Amino acid sequence: MxxxxxxxxxxxxxxxxxxxxxxxxxxxxxxxxxxxxxxxxxxxxxxxxxxxxxxxxxxxxxxxxSAQSLAEFEDALQARLLIETEALRQSMAKGDDAWEASVVAALYALRLQTRRQGGDVDELKLRHHTFHRALLAACGSDWLLDFFERLYAATERYRIPALLSAGPQKRDIDAEHGAIADAVLARDTPRAEALLRDHYLRTAEAIRSGMAPA
Amino acid sequence: MxxxxxxxxxxxxxxxxxxxxxxxxxxxxxxxxxxxxxxxxxxxxxxxxxxxxxxxxxxxxxxxxSAQSLAEFEDALQARLLIETEALRQSMAKGDDAWEASVVAALYALRLQTRRQGGDVDELKLRHHTFHRALLAACGSDWLLDFFERLYAATERYRIPALLSAGPQKRDIDAEHGAIADAVLARDTPRAEALLRDHYLRTAEAIRSGMAPA
DNA sequence: AATTCTATAATTTTCGAAGATTATTATTGT
DNA sequence: ACAATAATAATCTTCGAAAATTATAGAATT
CATH class of the missing domain: 1.10.10.10 (Winged helix-like DNA-binding domain superfamily/Winged helix DNA-binding domain)
Incomplete structure (x- = not known):
């Protein structure tokens, strides 16, 4: 390198x-x-x-x-919803057994880390990213995956401060991921899309509430 | 600079x-x-x-x-349709008078150049790009516009060889652009989307037929 | 003849310094 | 005291050479 x-x-x-x-x-x-x-x-x-x-x-x-602002974040969030719902749809339409297995594996690894008390937060972020990418990985579009990576990095900048100042976690994020994976593996496209959408909207809400309106 | x-x-x-x-x-x-x-x-x-x-x-x-291939082109085309239909929808929802005027101006300038015999092909490409960007410019999303620019450049690479080896032009591209602009200015969202979609699919067909299946 | 090894050449990558521009401080004049 | 100007410093940008790596050509070997 x-x-x-x-x-x-x-x-x-x-x-x-x-x-x-x-x-x-x-x-x-x-x-x-x-x-x-x-x-x-x-x-x-x-x-x-x-x-x-x-x-x-x-x-x-x-x-x-680059500057950060609530408007920028909302823009990135909307773009993410557009890109990821489409990529998820295609991924679910095209994914094969190996793809399903990779989703299961990513979810399992993510859960291990979330449940590990005092675990490495870097490792957690990595596994979170890996899980969300695994969901879309079979979509077959290099462009959509490229946009996903861009938007993930752009929104991650907002997510991290919110995570650190995380108040009383009212969400069971493991359960949200699990539900998404279940719907995906069951090839229930509408439900998977709705769950993914909710997942992001909840994260967005947490970020908004923890962010000074710039 | x-x-x-x-x-x-x-x-x-x-x-x-x-x-x-x-x-x-x-x-x-x-x-x-x-x-x-x-x-x-x-x-x-x-x-x-x-x-x-x-x-x-x-x-x-x-x-x-970067390498070129039919698969790459189809991928970029699909991504373009996703991005541009969404951006167009939002642009039509949010665009004000100044935006409408910029669309009219871009269409007018484009038509002048297409009708100019033996005109500068660089200028024509520039005005074509300007028109298509003007349609989306009011969408309010930096990310969508950024993706549009990326995909435009990526597909332009395929369009140019096809343009040069253009056989008998069966299409009236001026008319296609005009129809899109009409629907956009009339705020007829479904029609505008359909016309934009057809416009790209026809261009894609022309490119496919002029391209060795790599 | 094919293969490995070596020497040479071509190319990329990196550094350190010189050149160019912007920012800061000091100076002068009103 | 304040504004304008000059001098200084800090910073970015670019070049040219050195270092590192890869590609090529030729010789030696099997």
Whole structure:
């Protein structure tokens, strides 16, 4: 793996996880020290992230972490619902036994981690992402999966602060995931879509309530 | 405008227009001579284009123009229909007078160019793009517009070869655009969607028939 | 003749410095 | 004191060379 690739992975992770505040400048000298590499690989990574809308660039003024706002989040949420319901529909229409098995496996692994007290939160986020991608993986469309990844990263930035300041968890998220998986495996498309939709709308509600109206 | 931005614009244009064959390697020494700049700005542009899926990169083996295939095209087409019908619906629901005026203006400018004998084909492509974007511009979703731009570029690569080898034009494309604009301005959502859909499906048919099944 | 090994060449990737631009501070004048 | 200007510093951008890797060609071996 080249330095530019490492820079991309590290920067992306740190931005999505909120290590840098939104709109804060990403100065090359700082990044160079933080990640232990020269300017070139960092600039390449920043350019990739710019195309993904995680950072913004202004000519001769460098890069910044993209801004966050409630409007931006609502936009990403709506786009997610559009993309994911369609991808889920197609995935359920086309998925084979191996796909079903991967959904079961992802759900199982996710549950193990949610129930593990004091478990690694990074691992939990990874397994959550894996489960949601597994649901859509058989849709057969590279473009839809690409958009899913973009939107997942964009909304993850909002989800994480909400998770950390999570008050009394009124939701049984394991149960929600389980219900979605059940409907998916039963090939009950309308129910699966409705459950997935509810799942996201509830998360959105939690994020809205925990977010200052910017 | 920085050199890296110029490199991005030039490279993107040349790739979309097919100046480089699909899968052909994009060697830095060649590009450096072609565009008259050093490696750094070129690599930055290539990284951005990689994130847009117009080029692919392999560690330590450089960049290539993305491959083309019928399957890829069909995938992009389906994604386009999903994104654009939704964006059109919202645009028609939210668009104000200024938006309507911009649609009329874009259609007018497009017609002028299609009727101009021996006109600049670059200008025609630009106005075509402008018209289709104008239709969606009022949708209010940055994400949907972003996806539209991605998919437009991805499918443009297929459309251009088909246009050049255009046989007897059985279609009256001006009329198709006009009909779409009429339905849009009349706020007849179902009709507008159907017409836009037909418009793309006809273009797709033309491309399929002009393309070796890869 | 085919295969492995070696030497060479071509290419990508990275660094460090120079050039160019923007931001900040100091200075001057009113 | 305030505004405008100049000097300074900080930062981004670009280049050219060095380092690292991959591809190619030729020689040696089986």
């Amino acid at each position: 080249t330095l530019a690739e490492k820079a991309y992975v590290s920067l992306r992770k740190d931005i999505v996880e909120g290590c840098f505040a939104p709109e804060s400048p990403l100065r090359l000298a700082d990044l160079s020290e933080r990640y232990g590499m020269g300017f070139s690989p960092l600039r390449e990574a920043l350019n990739r992230l710019q195309a993904e809308r995680l950072v913004t660039a202004e000519s001769l003024r460098g890069f910044r972490v | 920085t050199l890296a931005e110029k490199a991005y614009v030039s490279l993107r244009k040349d790739i979309v227009e097919g100046c480089f064959a699909p899968e052909s390697p994009l060697r830095l020494a060649d590009l450096s001579e072609r565009y008259g700049m050093g490696f750094s700005p070129l690599r930055e542009a290539l990284n951005r284009l990689q994130a847009e899926r117009l080029v692919t990169a392999e560690s330590l083996r450089g960049f290539r123009v």
